[in-house]
Amino acid sequence: MDVVTKALDTNVPAMSEIFDFLPVPTLVVSPAYRIQRASAGLLEAWGRRREELIDQDLFVALYQGSLTERFDRIPFVYAIET
Numbered sequence: 001m002d003v004v005t006k007a008l009d010t011n012v013p014a015m016s017e018i019f020d021f022l023p024v025p026t027l028v029v030s031p032a033y034r035i036q037r038a039s040a041g042l043l044e045a046w047g048r049r050r051e052e053l054i055d056q057d058l059f060v061a062l063y064q065g066s067l068t069e070r071f072d073r074i075p076f077v078y079a080i081e082t
Helices: 003-010 014-020 042-046 058-063 069-081
Strands: 027-029 035-038
Touching: 014 035
Parallel strands: none
Antiparallel strands: 027 035
């Protein structure tokens, strides 16, 4: 690989980092429902910082202690799993 190609490759974000720059609100969630990535569009829409969401339980991030979390969570989990 030549020097120019290496220089170009170092300026290209890794595939996983591409999600961070998406203007469309997007979350990448682990099988254990932990937030792994949050797009710029999602951070703007939710008015949150990336540090507030990464590694947090999805439902804690979504409902933030809401009294209806228990009831809202059931159809949401079903939608994710199907």
